[in-house]
Amino acid sequence: DTAVSQTPKYLVTQMGNDKSIKCEQNLGHDTMYWYKQDSKKFLKIMFSYNNKELIINETVPNRFSPKSPDKAHLNLHINSLELGDSAVYFCASSPMRALLNTGELFFGEGSRLTVL
Amino acid sequence: KNEVEQSPQNLTAQEGEFITINCSYSVGISALHWLQQHPGGGIVSLFMLSSGKKKHGRLIATINIQEKHSSLHITASHPRDSAVYICAVGGATNKLIFGTGTLLAVQP
Numbered sequence: 001d002t003a004v005s006q007t008p009k010y011l012v013t014q015m016g017n018d019k020s021i022k023c024e025q026n027l028g029h030d031t032m033y034w035y036k037q038d039s040k041k042f043l044k045i046m047f048s049y050n051n052k053e054l055i056i057n058e059t060v061p062n063r064f065s066p067k068s069p070d071k072a073h074l075n076l077h078i079n080s081l082e083l084g085d086s087a088v089y090f091c092a093s094s095p096m097r098a099l100l101n102t103g104e105l106f107f108g109e110g111s112r113l114t115v116l
Numbered sequence: 117k118n119e120v121e122q123s124p125q126n127l128t129a130q131e132g133e134f135i136t137i138n139c140s141y142s143v144g145i146s147a148l149h150w151l152q153q154h155p156g157g158g159i160v161s162l163f164m165l166s167s168g169k170k171k172h173g174r175l176i177a178t179i180n181i182q183e184k185h186s187s188l189h190i191t192a193s194h195p196r197d198s199a200v201y202i203c204a205v206g207g208a209t210n211k212l213i214f215g216t217g218t219l220l221a222v223q224p
Binding site for chain 1: 149151153157158159160161164200202204211212214216217
């Protein structure tokens with residue numbers, strides 16, 4: 001059983017479209033994250049949720065809207081996609097509150113988004 | 117200047133060599149993470165440490181809080197160790213700050 005699973009793994013779409021990436025974890029963790037990895041492989045936090053509560057919102061354009069229906073799921077919806085949104089998006093979960101930053105991270109396999 | 121700096125950026129080694137990757141940071145931290153990203157793209161957490169030293173198989177991670185420095189060592193390196201190794205620190209800003217990664221290639 002995959003601990004942190006993301007879908008889809010690959011997503012190719014046109015500028016201006018709206019798309020969603022889903023993430024689910026079966027580890028019983030309270031904290032989930034979305035990270036963006038750019039073309040230079042640099043990872044950056046986007047959002048963090050603890051038990052369905054938004055903890056971190058890292059100056060991400062409001063075209064990006066995370067949604068956590070329960071603590072096992074954290075989905076990422078992106079409106080009006082732009083070329084610069086092309087990247088790999090990683091979901092992760094952790095057993096500790098994000099504020100402590102002391103929990104081991106478990107990553108999904110990543111979702112590669114290409115905006116044409 | 118990045119708050120988390122890794123060196124070297126690229127490293128090529130022969131199978132069996134002892135490898136060291138360094139991470140220096142400029143912020144106060146509560147924990148430091150070492151991550152591994154394979155060519156296929158998946159990311160795996162190797163270590164999380166806030167003091168001292170941890171060992172897992174052929175991998176050893178150390179941290180010196182006073183010097184704001186951590187090292188990741190790989191003993192008896194193997195081609196399957198080829199990956200990008202990423203250092204990340206978590207601290208007062210409540211979010212992880214990532215280094216730019218070290219691309220390691222171990223040749224047979």
